[in-house]
Amino acid sequence: MKKTALALLVVSNLANASGTLMQEATYANAGAAGAGDGVYTETATAAYTNPATMSHMGKSKTTINTMLLDLHMDYTDTPDESPLNNTRKAQGDGSAHTIMPSFGIFHVTQLNEDVHLGLMFGSIGGTAVEYGSDWEGAIGLDEALVTAVQFNPALSFKVTDKVSIGLGAQLNYGILEAKTTTLETDLDGDFAWSFNAGAMYQEDDWAVGLSYRSKIEHEFDVDVISNIDDLETLSTDLIFPTIVDLSGSYDLNPQLTLLGSVQWHKWSDYPATPLYVNGSDTAPVSVDRDWDDVWKFAIGTDYQLNATWALKAGFSYETSPQDDPTKQWVDLPVGEQYRYSIGASNQLDNIRIDMFYEFADLGTVHVERSNVDVTGSFDGYIHFIGANVTF
Template identity: 60%
Template sequence: MKKTLLALLICSSYANASGLLLQEAVTANAGTAGAGDGVYTETATANWTNPATMSHMGEQKTTINTMALYLQMDYTDYGTDENLLRTPEGNASAETIMPSIGVFHVRQLNEKLHLGLNFGAVGGSSIEYGSDWDGANHLDKAFMSALQLNPSLSYQIDQNWSVGLGAQINYGMIEVSTTGFESDMGTDWAYGFNAGAMYQAERWALGLSYRSKLVHEFDDITATLTNEFEQINGTQATVGTKLIVPAIVDLSGNYDLTEQLTILSSVQFHQWSEFSETPVYNDALNLSGIYPAIDRDWDDVWKFAIGADYQLNSDWALKAGFSYETSPQDDPTKQWVDLPVGEQYRYSLGASTYWGTTRIDIFYEYADFGTMEIERTGEPYTQINGEFEGSIHFVGANFTF
């Protein structure tokens, strides 16, 4: 029963490896899997990744990103006995359809300064496994959303060089339930900054940017026990936990190979080693010394993306991209039901055209999370031995005017 409090560590897009940071919701060049976002200047969204890009966007630019995702997560139970591997008992499946929208605006203040105002979802998930799988006493269903306001300024040093600085104002929400536990909605504000620099040459560009770590302290959530034992059923407690959005370093570049073809690339560093553990606090059920935290022991993550933008004719441009992310944790004994993690592969296609003066970018992206094994059988209330397999389909349309 006490272990159910650990379900506060929900399957959130903060921390199911870097991919579920939902960078697709703030992609500047839709259809290239994020490649070159830190130097792209055709949409206002680029100033989210690198605020220095604003100096190369002209007098004014507004972009609205719209997107929907379909998440599929499947759990296959191996059983706790070697002779019972891959039996169907204890399996689970979860599906989620979720929309997202972001608004990004850039305006030139004077010859040297540009102002950016951005609002978007940096994370979000709604997932339900049900109550008939092996991990139901740890996670049944969960909801999480993280919204961010990101004002920024850029300064044009000369014709080639620009720098930028912004503020991150983050609002997070979580709600979770298990077979023996339900929480009210928990909310928290978190604050940070972002900065960047960009060099724009005639045929190529290079940008370097940084987003600081954000820490959400959810410390005042009302939880109700829904256990079958009458003596504790309905018992309430104030619980809390801590969730981290990692610091991100982005190095992006592009090169005009021909007048029609541009090659784009990005390398990102996500500092997930800060997510070494997740504490759990409560004021009624004493967990101190019993289950003080979930041991994550995550490694930092590297993301590599490459893409191409081809101007097919005067009306249409075609795009394609691919990215690969390293895994923060490959040890099955340190995986957990809320955040199964592994290597991630993304494949993306897109197209751009104009309707009058409005630029329209459409894209499709497939994210493959692969297979993530979990072996947690040596703890009280925990007999989980199996594997997760996950993927996300993204479809979106962005409008710039």
């Protein structure tokens, strides 16, 4: 029974692997760490964060986002105390290195004097890791792929010359696949949908926007190849939380703009992960995550160097959804996150090119899972590099 519980533990927790939302794939002002994205109108990508921004984008705008992320996760085992020799040799360190591309396309067009239509498509989050089978947590995680893409059509309405509102639909396709030393799942996909809305107020030298994205929940049913008796199928969930974004911008002078955003991610909606085996309508294992809601604070600057070039910089901080080491797990150890970003944009006639680099410090996260003998710490970071084209 213990072996079964361990295998179930990893699959159910992998459903939460979107705990690190890959918002870099939908940055509107690349290079500013997401600051002010809910009021930015120079790229069509802002329609994803806040659909009300479309009313301030003119007749037509299309942006193509491309990005590459380089993820590093290192696990260091902590030797346990022993009454015989004071210490026990570490069971096995581990590391994972993943390079993943991302692509998104965002198009905004004016339907009439007061209405704009937006069509957004791209990756919105997930993870892909491979630790191998020789580290301490291999019974919980060897390889994993959890990701989601979204199609987000939306409309914006100009209420006055300064006020606009927007409404959209989120149509998601999620993918799940996992492997441990005790089981391997098939690749499974699931459709889910939800909605988003926003409002924006714009003056000549400042703007403020408020937007809302409702929760999306995927339900997976995967076939399993396993050495566990009678285990044939598993069912679990994948959640993308409710997000509220408050963004603002202020022009200090014609060259320098200050940007800021505050976001709230409602991870408390998912305190535990239910898991169902072989079509059962009762959950034999319920994994206690007990995540708190997350706050994200971002600040940035946008400096117009000359008629064609602009320079950007930004910083963001996210609070930790879980600080208790006994409730962390190897699929996605979560803690405080710090992001540092720089970028530049160039205007060539009717084509705008934005380039950016971002470093995400995932910090050190301690894990103490005595029931599976996993005690150690994770250190992680991500390099992001990307270029967006707007025309």
